[in-house]
Amino acid sequence: MHRVLAVILVFFSxxxxxxxGEVQLQAEQISGDNVHLYAxxxxxxxxxxxxxxxxxxxxxxxxKRLTVQGGVRIINPDGSRVQTQKVTLxxxxxxxxxxxxxxxxxxxxxxxSLAAEKKKQCYTLKEAVFSTCAVSNPDWxxxxxxADYNATSKxxxxxxxKFYVGDTPIFYFPYLAFSTSRERSSGLLMPRFGYNTKEGFxxxxxxxxxxxRSMDLEFNPQIRTNRSLGLYATLRFADSNHSEGLIRAGYFxxxxxxxxxxxxxxDSHYGLEGKYESSDVWGKQRPxxxxxxxxxxxxxxxxxxxxxxxxxxxxxxSDSYLxxxxxxxxxxxxxxxxxxxxxxxxxxxxxxxxxxxxxxPSLRWHKYTSSFGFDNxxxxxxxxxxxxxxxKGNQSxxxxxxxxxxxxxxxxxxxxxxxxxxxxYAFAGNFDLNGTGRVHYDTLLATHKVKLSSDLLKPxxxxxxxxxxxxxxxxxxxxxxxxxxxxxxxxxxxxDFLSREPFDDRVTLALSQYWYSNEQLxxxxxxxxxxYYPDRDKKWGDLRHELMLExxxxxxxxxxxxSFRYQGISEMSNKFLYHTKRFTVDMExxxxxxxxxxxxxxxxxxxxxxxxxxxxxKLFGSMAYDLEQKHSKKWRSGxxxxxxxxxxxxxxxxxxxxxxETTGGGSLSSNTFVVRLSxxxxxxxxxxx
Numbered sequence: 001m002h003r004v005l006a007v008i009l010v011f012f013s014x015x016x017x018x019x020x021g022e023v024q025l026q027a028e029q030i031s032g033d034n035v036h037l038y039a040x041x042x043x044x045x046x047x048x049x050x051x052x053x054x055x056x057x058x059x060x061x062x063x064k065r066l067t068v069q070g071g072v073r074i075i076n077p078d079g080s081r082v083q084t085q086k087v088t089l090x091x092x093x094x095x096x097x098x099x100x101x102x103x104x105x106x107x108x109x110x111x112x113s114l115a116a117e118k119k120k121q122c123y124t125l126k127e128a129v130f131s132t133c134a135v136s137n138p139d140w141x142x143x144x145x146x147a148d149y150n151a152t153s154k155x156x157x158x159x160x161x162k163f164y165v166g167d168t169p170i171f172y173f174p175y176l177a178f179s180t181s182r183e184r185s186s187g188l189l190m191p192r193f194g195y196n197t198k199e200g201f202x203x204x205x206x207x208x209x210x211x212x213r214s215m216d217l218e219f220n221p222q223i224r225t226n227r228s229l230g231l232y233a234t235l236r237f238a239d240s241n242h243s244e245g246l247i248r249a250g251y252f253x254x255x256x257x258x259x260x261x262x263x264x265x266x267d268s269h270y271g272l273e274g275k276y277e278s279s280d281v282w283g284k285q286r287p288x289x290x291x292x293x294x295x296x297x298x299x300x301x302x303x304x305x306x307x308x309x310x311x312x313x314x315x316x317x318s319d320s321y322l323x324x325x326x327x328x329x330x331x332x333x334x335x336x337x338x339x340x341x342x343x344x345x346x347x348x349x350x351x352x353x354x355x356x357x358x359x360x361p362s363l364r365w366h367k368y369t370s371s372f373g374f375d376n377x378x379x380x381x382x383x384x385x386x387x388x389x390x391x392k393g394n395q396s397x398x399x400x401x402x403x404x405x406x407x408x409x410x411x412x413x414x415x416x417x418x419x420x421x422x423x424x425y426a427f428a429g430n431f432d433l434n435g436t437g438r439v440h441y442d443t444l445l446a447t448h449k450v451k452l453s454s455d456l457l458k459p460x461x462x463x464x465x466x467x468x469x470x471x472x473x474x475x476x477x478x479x480x481x482x483x484x485x486x487x488x489x490x491x492x493x494x495x496d497f498l499s500r501e502p503f504d505d506r507v508t509l510a511l512s513q514y515w516y517s518n519e520q521l522x523x524x525x526x527x528x529x530x531x532y533y534p535d536r537d538k539k540w541g542d543l544r545h546e547l548m549l550e551x552x553x554x555x556x557x558x559x560x561x562x563s564f565r566y567q568g569i570s571e572m573s574n575k576f577l578y579h580t581k582r583f584t585v586d587m588e589x590x591x592x593x594x595x596x597x598x599x600x601x602x603x604x605x606x607x608x609x610x611x612x613x614x615x616x617x618k619l620f621g622s623m624a625y626d627l628e629q630k631h632s633k634k635w636r637s638g639x640x641x642x643x644x645x646x647x648x649x650x651x652x653x654x655x656x657x658x659x660x661e662t663t664g665g666g667s668l669s670s671n672t673f674v675v676r677l678s679x680x681x682x683x684x685x686x687x688x689x
Contacts, residue, residue: 027057035062043068049077052087064092080105095119107680108132108645123149132680133645140165140646140679184210189218192311196670198262200226204311214238220250220311227258230269232310243278243294252309265351269309271301281329290333298325304348321348327361339364354391357496362386372405379405388497396497398429415456421449425500431493441489444479445502463517472508506541507532523550540564553579566595582612603628617641620651638674649676 028041037059045052045068055070066089074082084101098116113128124146131141145160161173186209194202204222211217220232230252238244251270259267275297286292301307304321325344330337342361346353367381382402389395401424408419428442453470486494486502494501508531515524525548531541543562549555555577561570575588585608592602608622623635638651653672 025057032059036060051075063090065090078105093119110135123147131645133643137166138645139643184208184213184216186210192222196672198226198670199224222252222309228253228255230309240278240280242280243276245276246274248273250306250310252306264305266303266305269301269303269305271299271306273300274298286331287333290331292329292331294329296327298344299323299346300325301346307348322346323348335368335370337364337366337368339366355393357388357390357393359386359388376409377405377407379403392434394434394493394496395432396429396493398427398497400499401426415454417453419449419451419453421447421451423447423449427498427500429497431497439489439493441485443486445500446477446479447474448477449474462519463515463522465513465515467513468511470508470510472510474503474506474508476502476505478502504533504535507534521552524548538565542570555579563595568593568595570595583610585609600628604633616643642678645680647678649678650674651676 024044024046025039026042026044026046027039029039031038039057041055043052043054043057045054045057051074052068053071053073053075054068056068058067059065060067067086068089069086072082072084072087074084076082080103082101082103084098086099088097089095096118098113100114101116102110102112104110109130109132111128111130113125115126117124125144126146127143128147129141129143131138133139133141141164143162143164144158147156147158149156158176159174161176162169163171187207189206189208191206192202192204196202202222202224204220207219207221209217209219215235215237218234218236220234221229222231223229230250232248232250234246234248236244236246249270249272251268254264254267254269256267258264276294277296278294281292281294301323307323323346325346327340327342329340332338340361340363341359343359345356345358347356350356363385365381365383369378369380371378380403382400384400385398386400387397403425404421404423406419406421408417410417423446425445425447426443427445429440431439431441433439449472451470451472453468455466455468457464457466489498508529510527510529512525512527514526515522517523525546527544527546529544531543533539533541541564543560543564545558545560545562547556547558549557555575557573557575559571559573561572562568563570569591571592573588573590575586577586578584587605587607589605590602591600591604593600604624604626606622606624609620611619613619618640620639621635621637624633625631626633632654634653634655636651636653638649640647640649651674653674654669655672656669
């Protein structure tokens, strides 16, 4: 309805100029007497960038009234147009009257009316019709007997409103009134309807409260007839011109029968979420030459159903079972970066969060890359102080420091590039072994690297080929007994708290090549990297291979990691895409395995397809299947029929959502029939069953 209002206001803007500025008149014939001024033949009235075209015009000097008629057309600067039989403008009374007019714009929105009038700040339309479909026999249209708008109070009223599909009236509203101010105003928002066999009929009615220009509050009460009721509330605010945030809280209580039927751990679901970001925290109180920024989000809930019951989750929450709260503050200049970070995780798969590892907090400092007085000699520096905690399990407090430096030069006319690198790495940490004791581990490690590389580019008749290769030798020296201590550490400590593992002398071979066709018919990219350890019994490390091929409408991507140590593939993904104007299919397979434990971690396949049958009908489908667990995680199929001015989409969907059961993490599968109806320009509504 607000879009209808926008069209009406744009229409009236073409007549609101009466008496407000200079009007230029051109015509084939201009004549007059003491009372009237006449113009005939190809009349052009010009006011600013708006044109009035007509066959006849009469201006009464005494009454200060202008009458324009005969094929009247009004062309606005935004591309919209008005056609009418007759326009009468009373300059003194600031009144404009139209007889039988038709308005249309570049978006094919049109409005017709038997009569229209503007007097001072009041506008009136009589017997009007609005639509975005074809003018002759529109698929749908909205009609109303009268529309009144007061520009002073910015208030619109419509009477006898009827919505037609073809010639058949579907809905009738006797009266509708609303504010047209661009300022936010309190009131009811569009409701949400749905139905499913588990929860029954679903109704949610958002209530919007515009507190002031920089703050609003939205209440979302909801009823699920087979389950119970609940309430969510979201507060949004902008406390400055460079910062904003929101806070959401909610509570939903289940009927005892529902909680018992689905073996739920809790019959009440509640939580608190928030997000805040600022690009200028301390302003002029910062040190000179520095800028700062802050980003924070939080999520706390007693179980995952608190999120499942929302119409739409906040955008910073991922689809993972592990929900993250984060605090990041940074202070930086051209030379230095300081950061204060904290992470807190809630594992929705677990009944208790006591064993989940939290990072509270960490301090970081980074010195950006600088030269050592020579352009070819550079260095940077990093330091990090971290604290990892949890109620049950190993904990750690640790400090890391890194100083890398590199000297690079080239030989043989830049065909051979050489870089020499030195890196000092220090680590000191205390591990609390689940309350049973403490272990201290520290080390000072020096890493030396020599790297040879080259890149070549050669154009051919049909395309261009480039190739890059590199050979890097790396050696580590322990300054102290850090290696001996590292070998005594438990594997879980290494996995949870150590970001770097010691390695024997290592040679890394890398090759990349690219092909680009001149006519963009074929492009290919390939990257290969291989590690070699000359002092080990099993000398070959992991092989990583990436390949991407594009030919016309085809695209194939492959990623593979192979372990010579365990003689097996540790990770592999394949993606296949075929795309034309009418047909698109996208298939992806991802597989990952822990070779040391001989356990497959991920084995999933996903498929998406779309077929544009004609200009109006589109068929689509998608699915995600877990090959290891042998069950469908999600699938969807349906079609969309789009006539331009309206569209309907029907789909059948299967989804699995996590829930918290009495025995721990579980899931609840549902099949849903979805109807989405779109009317241009009103937007889209959705019904689920």
